[in-house]
Structures are given as structure tokens and as C-alpha cells.
Amino acid sequence: MTLGGSNTANGFSGGDYLSEESVLRSYPLYPTRKRRCCNVAGDGFTVISACFCIFTTALTIAFVAQLNYGSPEVTPHGAVSTDEEGCSRVGITIMADGGNAVDVAVASILCMTVVHPHAVGPGGSGVMLIHDHKTNSSTVVDFMSGVPYSHKAEEEQPSPTDGKSIGVPGLLRGLEYAHTKFGKLSWRKLFSPSIDIARKGFVVSAHLEEALKKSNVTQVDGVTEFDKTFFPRGIMLKQGDFMQRENYAQFLEIVAKHGADSFYALNFGVEEINALRENGAEIYVRDLDTYEPRERPCIHMSLKNMSVFTAPAPFGGPQLLAALQLLRNSNLTTHLPLSNFYHSFLEAIRRSYAGFVSLADAEEAVLQNMTNELLSASSEWKDDRVTLADPNIFRLPEQTASSVSVIDTFDSYVALVAGLGTYFGSRVMTKSGILFNNHLSNMPPHTHPGDEQFSHSRPLNTYTPVIITDVHQVCGMRAVLSSPDVGAVIQVISQLLFQGHSLTEAIEQPRITVRPGLDQVFVEDFGDIDRLPGSVRNAITTKNTLQVLHLPYPSVNGVSKTKDKLVSRSDARGGGVAHRLEPASTHTVNITTDL
Structure with a gap:
């Protein structure tokens, strides 16, 4: 698969598609070396007539091709749809800077980890469906939570707030895999907007408030990181409150500089491992160290x-x-x-x-x-x-997550869904502001205790790109x-x-x-x-x-394109607003909002 003309991968493929940008080729229509097609000895009129015929024929072919396939000079345009207007804006800004659909999706979901920590975060997992329309090829990057090697068969499903419900997180390794293979911009550039938002602060959304209400937290002791974050001074966060996440901004800076391994490796994972083990999770260093995303055919x-x-x-x-x-x-x-x-x-x-x-x-x-x-x-x-x-x-x-839909300027498409399981996941939270998933509560009683082949399998979920x-x-x-x-x-x-x-x-x-x-x-x-x-x-x-x-409701975010006409829609249920990159004039682009 080729994204933005720079990377390839094997996936489901069909016939070769022409795109709206494919009228002008990257190679010349004729060989560059001189050809003596007009060298007719002693007949100047014949030379002129022959050249004129060739010129008019070539012009006619180009004109017909343009009518059939559209102008190759279309100003680049695309769209991104998320559950938060600010994160749609982050994504479209990355697109305006030359990023492709994978870059936009990664930057957008990182933003969502800041402003919607109840739905998605580094302690979660997900899936990315990538499609290159020019080559009609698709692939799936699976970074769902893994089952720990030490996981044993249970008589009952673990409850969502039981430490045994925590699977090996896959988000950061999944995003890094997709970016390394398909992205265009630098990894660090995709983190910069989210670091700024976490450090400068943001307004709490209605979605976060409703998720807190739905979590039915009846007693707050102010000791756990969860209580300190979402019940400051013992009072639940509400829509319109101002929230800053300096500790999480510092974490993002480390990952931006050193990559996903800074979360998974022992030298930065001690805090995470201790938090997990203290709450009964079955995850050890080996699980974090060996977790890998999987690329699958769609x-x-x-x-x-x-x-x-x-x-x-x-x-x-x-x-x-x-x-x-x-x-x-x-x-x-x-x-x-x-x-x-x-x-x-x-x-x-x-x-x-x-x-x-x-x-x-x-x-x-x-x-x-x-x-x-x-x-x-x-x-x-x-x-x-x-x-x-x-x-x-x-x-x-009942599953929740953040979803991102993108069509970029290169006619590449990405549908991304990532989350913690249920709202706030397991509610196990580190000092860096990382909540861990509860995806293992999606597993029925099974018969594979200690089976190496079964270990690091993926629990079933309803995430749908x-x-x-x-x-x-x-x-x-x-x-x-x-x-x-x-x-x-x-x-x-x-x-x-x-x-x-x-x-x-x-x-x-x-x-x-x-x-x-x-x-x-x-x-x-x-x-x-x-x-x-x-x-x-x-x-x-x-x-x-x-x-x-009862609120909040699951959303479906979407972008569509017919010929060169873009439609982007963030579901009102999620509270987001989509953004589009549209031509404003011959030499400029305009970032527009889907209202």
C-alpha cells in the first residue's frame, strides 16, 4: 500500500485505480532523448505539418483525459472527524502541514487521550483500518490489548474494576507501528499539539461529565490518582471546568522523544508495573516487553x-x-x-x-x-x-472508545478506534495520569490456562472501523x-x-x-x-x-467523498465537530468547520 506516495505494504488489493490526481504522470509521456520524428529531408512544410498534427493530437488527448478524470491541479483538500472539535482541529493542522491520513489519525487520537481520558489513553488499545484508494489496497493494524502470559482460566468474567481485567496495553506500540510504516511527518511533530493542550489546559466536555456520572462513583477519599484527577478537592469535574494535566504532558514529552518503548521498557515502566501489580493485575515486565501490534488483512x-x-x-x-x-x-x-x-x-x-x-x-x-x-x-x-x-x-x-475518521489530500483513508474498554477502564491510574484498560472483562471463561499459544491473544470487542x-x-x-x-x-x-x-x-x-x-x-x-x-x-x-x-451515547464519526466533494460529520452524540481542509483560493487553503 502506498500512503502519500512514500510507503508500501501488502494487504487486500484489487485492480489498479486511477485517482483524481493521476492525469499528469510523474514520468514523461514520451522519452526525453531526442527523436527524429520530424526530420523529413528537404520538405519544410511537411515538417511543420507533422509537428502541428502531433501537437494538436496530444492536446486533444490531454483535454479528453481531463474531462474524464478531473483536473490534476485540484487544490489539496481533506477532512477529519473526531469527538472533540479541538482534536479535529489538531488533525487538520497536521494535514495542512503535509501529513497523510495516518499522521492525522495519530495526532488526533493523541489529542483525545488528553481531553477524553475516560475513553482512551496509553493504557488502552485499538485498531486502525488503512486504505489507499489509488492502489485499492487495505490493511488493518491490530493493537488490541494482549492477554498476559500468566493469565489463568477464571470461573467468571473479571469485573471491569478488577485488576485481573487489565490486558497488556497496545495503543502506543500500535500508533508507532502504523506511523513508522505509513506515516510521513516526524513522530515528535505529532505529539506537540497534545503536549501543549495538556500543559496549557482545556475545558471539560459534557461527554467527560456524563461519563463520570455514569461511573457511579459514590465515595471519594482523595487519595488515589483517579480521585485527585477527576474529583479535585472532593468535587466531581463538570462541563465547563478548566483542567490541566502537567504530569501527562511530561509523559507525552518522553514518548515523543524516545518512542513507545519508553512506556513499555522497564526503565520507565516501573511506575506502571507497580500500579498494576498493587491492583491485582497479572501483567509482568515480560508482557510489556514482548507485546507487538499485528498487521492483518481486512x-x-x-x-x-x-x-x-x-x-x-x-x-x-x-x-x-x-x-x-x-x-x-x-x-x-x-x-x-x-x-x-x-x-x-x-x-x-x-x-x-x-x-x-x-x-x-x-x-x-x-x-x-x-x-x-x-x-x-x-x-x-x-x-x-x-x-x-x-x-x-x-x-x-458496554464498550466505549474514541474514534477518528480521515480522508487526506493523497486520497488515503484511515478509520481508527481506540479505547479503555468501559468508561475509565479499570480505574487503575498512575501518577503520570495513565488509566489502564479493562479489556479482559470481555473474555468468557476459557480452557487455555498457561497455554503459550493462547497467551497474548486478543479479547473480543465491538470496535468497528x-x-x-x-x-x-x-x-x-x-x-x-x-x-x-x-x-x-x-x-x-x-x-x-x-x-x-x-x-x-x-x-x-x-x-x-x-x-x-x-x-x-x-x-x-x-x-x-x-x-x-x-x-x-x-x-x-x-x-x-x-x-x-442514558448519556453518554456511542458515536459514529464519518467523512465521505464523491468526486472532489467532501462531507465530514462528527456525531452529535459524541459532542465533536469535524474539520475540513478546503481550497480558499488558487494559492491558499482554508480550514473549515463542519457545523
């Missing part, structure tokens, strides 16, 4: 003349594709009543989850085959009745979507492809949340989001108990 399907690319297990991609298979079998059309449409969502999400969760205890060697079997089976499910899964089915804790491209038209609609919640992505893609909504409309449509194995359906009741119509609510309640979903 999985994909064709739907409504579009290719849908996503990440394989342990991420939410298999459930997404299985659900889309079910929805395709339902023969959804724009003429169906909305109640039928949401009924189909219920069926697709419940049934696809039942298959997806079967991958939770799969060993790495058989994971791909099991995924293929799930997708094959889902294409045959045509029963239109909504059937509840076994109430004893294994349930993943998606890239959509037009099968037939190179410059047709392309979309980048990212979310911690696969059910939300299923609904957005369905609104986009089955209902024909625009990206903005598809993201902002009312959504439902389904809990596996239960007859409960949760609906949003947020003032800035259109509520679910009464006819749909009535239809749902005939077979389900309807409940209100």
Missing part, C-alpha cells in the same frame, strides 16, 4: 454496488458483515415503513451478535475459518422473525466510518446504503441499542437528536420492553 463484502471493508475479529467487523448480509436478505427498500426498517435492525443485530460472540474463545489458528463460517451462515438466514438469543449468552460489557468504496466508479462515493459500537455502525451503513440518506443524515438518524439475550430495546432521548417516531416505538413495544438509554 475482511470485506459487496453491498448495493459498494465494497465494505472492515477489521476482522477480535474487532466488530464479522458482526457488521453478518448483519449486513441479513439486512440484504430482508429486501429493504426506501418504500418500507420505518417500523419495518427498525424491526430489521433488531433482527440483524441480535442474530449477528449470537454468531459473533462464538468467536470470543476461538484460538488464533482457527479464528479465520470460524469467521468465514459465520459470514457464510448469515447469508442463508431468511426467517423474518426476531428471535431472542439464549438469555445465558455471554455478554460483552469501516471504509466504503464504489465498486464501479473510481470517483464515486467513498466513506470512512468509525465507532466503538458495531450496532450503531450497522444502522448508519443501512441508512446510507438501503435508505439512500446522505452521510450527515445517516449519522444523525435516531438509533436503537439492543442488549444481547434480553427483550429490552434502548432508545435515545437526547434533545439535539431526533427522537424515534411514535409508530416505530409502538411497533417495537409489541415484542420488546422499551427503555431510555
